[in-house]
Amino acid sequence: QLVESGGGVVQPGRSLRLSCAASGFTFSAFTMHWVRQAPGKGLEWVAVISFDAGKTYYADFVKGRFTISRDNSKNTLSLQMNSLRPEDTALYYCVRETMVLHAFEIWGQGTMVTVSS
Amino acid sequence: DIQMTQSPSSLSASLGDRVTITCRASKGIINNLAWFQQKPGNPPKPLIYAASSLHSGVPSRFSGSGSGTDFTLTISSLQPEDFATYYCQQYNTYPLTFGGGTKVEIK
Numbered sequence: 250q251l252v253e254s255g256g257g258v259v260q261p262g263r264s265l266r267l268s269c270a271a272s273g274f275t276f277s278a279f280t281m282h283w284v285r286q287a288p289g290k291g292l293e294w295v296a297v298i299s300f301d302a303g304k305t306y307y308a309d310f311v312k313g314r315f316t317i318s319r320d321n322s323k324n325t326l327s328l329q330m331n332s333l334r335p336e337d338t339a340l341y342y343c344v345r346e347t348m349v350l351h352a353f354e355i356w357g358q359g360t361m362v363t364v365s366s
Numbered sequence: 367d368i369q370m371t372q373s374p375s376s377l378s379a380s381l382g383d384r385v386t387i388t389c390r391a392s393k394g395i396i397n398n399l400a401w402f403q404q405k406p407g408n409p410p411k412p413l414i415y416a417a418s419s420l421h422s423g424v425p426s427r428f429s430g431s432g433s434g435t436d437f438t439l440t441i442s443s444l445q446p447e448d449f450a451t452y453y454c455q456q457y458n459t460y461p462l463t464f465g466g467g468t469k470v471e472i473k
Contacts, residue, residue, distance in 0.1 A: 294455075347415065
């Protein structure tokens with residue numbers, strides 16, 4: 250199970266930190282992602298972190314502003330979002346990959362981020 | 367970046383109809399293609415991975431095919447619970463990308 254938290258309403262230019270609590274599986278063995286969905290829109294991949302935090306990749310539209318991290322001792326995935334823009338308004342999902350084939354397997358329910366003055 | 371083009375963007379179909387959704391990648395992605403189903407207010411549900419493998423618990427009326435750049439999701443006999451939006455996604459290359467979605471509505 251994946252449970253996201255930390256969403257809310259924030260002004261443009263401010264920061265927000267999202268968390269995703271994992272349970273029911275060996276969190277430290279799996280690569281994890283953040284995916285977002287703006288209201289009424291499609292899905293956008295945001296970032297990925299390898300099982301050991303050794304590798305991270307980001308979508309161009311968040312590069313330099315967002316940082317993905319994980320604490321395997323606490324079974325927690327995080328997304329630090331800085332310099333937020335109105336276009337970052339979306340439901341942010343935490344997603345687990347399959348172990349071998351790298352497909353998305355488990356999605357959380359999402360946490361809503363609204364960037365507005 | 368690899369662009370994923372889904373068609374149609376929406377369709378109307380009746381119960382029992384055979385429905386086909388296509389997804390085209392701008393570059394070859396081997397078979398690293400997934401399909402998801404999303405209903406309002408819910409996260410996407412994984413249906414298919416590796417272009418044609420069903421996730422556990424997905425009904426056999428769903429099937430996927432294709433490789434390289436052209437892929438298809440087929441629902442052999444549309445059921446009431448299948449009315450939803452469907453997305454394809456390539457996981458061959460970062461940045462991962464999704465198709466724009468296909469909304470399946472009741473005729």
